[in-house]
Amino acid sequence: MYQPREVLRLLGGRHARDLTDYQQRLIAAICVGWTPQDIAAASGRSSKSVYRHIRELACHVLDPVGFEPTRDFLRTWAELHATCCCAPAFHLISKNRVL
Ligand SMILES: [Zn+2]
Numbered sequence: 001m002y003q004p005r006e007v008l009r010l011l012g013g014r015h016a017r018d019l020t021d022y023q024q025r026l027i028a029a030i031c032v033g034w035t036p037q038d039i040a041a042a043s044g045r046s047s048k049s050v051y052r053h054i055r056e057l058a059c060h061v062l063d064p065v066g067f068e069p070t071r072d073f074l075r076t077w078a079e080l081h082a083t084c085c086c087a088p089a090f091h092l093i094s095k096n097r098v099l
Contacts, residue, residue, distance in 0.1 A: 027089035042099040
C-alpha cells in the first residue's frame, strides 16, 4: 500500500482531460455521495449499466497510476482535479444539476 501522501501525489499528477459529458455527471454524482442505484434511478439507466460505466471510468482514470478502480479512489482523484479535468463536474455540483 502507498502512504497517504504518496497516494495524493500520484493521483494529483494523473490528469485525464478527455472525460465525456456523461462521465463528468458520474463524477459529480459520486462526489456528492450518490450510490449507483441513485444514479440509475435519476438517469433512467439500469443499475448494471451504471456499475459498468463507473468501473470503466475508474479504470480509465486509475489504471495508469496502478490504483484499484474503486469509487473512493475515483472521488479522491476528482477532488484533486476539481479545477482541471473535473471542472465541468464541479460546475454541475455548484448548480445543483448533477443528473
Ligand atoms: Zn487534472
